[in-house]
Amino acid sequence: MFAQDVTVFTDVNARSFDPAAMPTVAMIGGGQLARMTHQAAIELGQRLRVLAERPDDPAAQVSPDVVIGSHSDLGALRRAATGAHALTFDHEHVPTEHLEALVAEGVNVLPPPQALRFAQDKLAMRTELSARGLPVPAFTVVESEADAVRFGDVHGWPIVLKAIRGGYDGRGVWMPEDADEAAKVTAEQLAAGVQLLAEIRVPLKRELSAMVARSPYGQAATWPVVETVQRHGQCAVVIAPAPDLAEELAAEAEELALRLAADLGVVGAMAVELFETTDGTLLINELAMRPHNSGHWGMDGARTGQFEQHLRAVLDYPLGDTRPLAPVTVMANILGAPEAPAMSMDERLHHLFARMPDAKVHLYGKGERPDRKIGHVNVLGDDVAVVRERAERAAHWMSHAVWTDGWDPHE
Numbered sequence: 001m002f003a004q005d006v007t008v009f010t011d012v013n014a015r016s017f018d019p020a021a022m023p024t025v026a027m028i029g030g031g032q033l034a035r036m037t038h039q040a041a042i043e044l045g046q047r048l049r050v051l052a053e054r055p056d057d058p059a060a061q062v063s064p065d066v067v068i069g070s071h072s073d074l075g076a077l078r079r080a081a082t083g084a085h086a087l088t089f090d091h092e093h094v095p096t097e098h099l100e101a102l103v104a105e106g107v108n109v110l111p112p113p114q115a116l117r118f119a120q121d122k123l124a125m126r127t128e129l130s131a132r133g134l135p136v137p138a139f140t141v142v143e144s145e146a147d148a149v150r151f152g153d154v155h156g157w158p159i160v161l162k163a164i165r166g167g168y169d170g171r172g173v174w175m176p177e178d179a180d181e182a183a184k185v186t187a188e189q190l191a192a193g194v195q196l197l198a199e200i201r202v203p204l205k206r207e208l209s210a211m212v213a214r215s216p217y218g219q220a221a222t223w224p225v226v227e228t229v230q231r232h233g234q235c236a237v238v239i240a241p242a243p244d245l246a247e248e249l250a251a252e253a254e255e256l257a258l259r260l261a262a263d264l265g266v267v268g269a270m271a272v273e274l275f276e277t278t279d280g281t282l283l284i285n286e287l288a289m290r291p292h293n294s295g296h297w298g299m300d301g302a303r304t305g306q307f308e309q310h311l312r313a314v315l316d317y318p319l320g321d322t323r324p325l326a327p328v329t330v331m332a333n334i335l336g337a338p339e340a341p342a343m344s345m346d347e348r349l350h351h352l353f354a355r356m357p358d359a360k361v362h363l364y365g366k367g368e369r370p371d372r373k374i375g376h377v378n379v380l381g382d383d384v385a386v387v388r389e390r391a392e393r394a395a396h397w398m399s400h401a402v403w404t405d406g407w408d409p410h411e
Helices: 002-015 032-043 074-079 096-102 115-122 122-131 144-153 180-191 248-266 306-314 345-356 384-400
Strands: 024-029 047-052 065-067 086-089 139-142 159-163 196-200 206-216 218-221 226-230 234-240 267-278 284-290 326-334 362-365 373-381
Touching: 024 032, 024 074, 032 047, 032 306, 047 074, 047 115, 065 074, 074 086, 074 096, 086 306, 096 115, 115 122, 115 284, 122 139, 122 196, 122 284, 139 144, 144 159, 144 180, 144 196, 159 180, 159 206, 180 196, 180 306, 206 306, 218 248, 234 384, 248 267, 326 384, 345 362, 345 384, 373 384
Parallel strands: 024 047, 024 086, 047 065
Antiparallel strands: 139 196, 159 196, 206 218, 206 226, 206 267, 226 234, 234 326, 267 284, 326 373, 362 373
């Protein structure tokens, strides 16, 4: 009943669309990225329409303009796009053929499908970037067990196997140590219909992210390059700016992001996930053409955060100032504990603010389950070690209701 009521409301609103009113942006996907984009839209006087699969999706909980439907349903996509100034994304999983159909019908899809496909398809991205002479790990398509084994024998074990489409947060990634394990993983995944590529396991110093936003006019702006800390294949901590990153390497990363955004025709926010190798070079790992976890620090730590900037970009507004507001900002993801604490989230928030009144908390309206991203904490300061320790302690408290230093507010 709720889904039907919401859809009817949206269709009526679309039919009465007033071109003199502030713009409406449609976002495909109802997750936390859409929820936080909605917050930015409110400040700008805009309306964010959300295509969500369920009424209790994070963005559907807060937006008054919701279409309930699947991102793989062209009819639902059309309903979401009706009357919107631009259609953009909370995730990249929309079928390319649907987006091309919308473009043919006059929908302003941003980023356009010819750019978005490089965030959807890792093989297409690797092939395109390699052809442009940009630094990527050595790779090959894997169509048989022999392909995977041959690649490992040539380039050395262990190797990395990746799902060409659909993987994220460590899903769709395997790291076989030898030929037998690679053959086993390959056989299982190919039999399940998963398309695979193989690449070398990079001698890694750390992972970085260079975020950029670009408008249809061609204006572009970058944020400081950040360090991302991964645990179990999932982003756990972001440090902005990346500590002890050589100025030349930081400039190279930002220039890579700017070049990619322009060459691929990206509009909106884009994260370029990078490997910093042990010999001090950069390799491009993945692209995300939407707001990204590595940019959450900017909600409190930059003059213009990624969500406002993404809206500015897709509506072709002049872009905002991206300078940081403090020497260091650390974002720590609040990840679901192995077992949800008995203490309510509201009470945990109360205790956190009593101990750390400067911590900025962003909760996504999600149920708690192990390792699920249910929110994040931003902490600003001057000393990297101190700020990081405080941010991680706050995030651990919010997920586990346990202070890592044993602090007891009642003692």
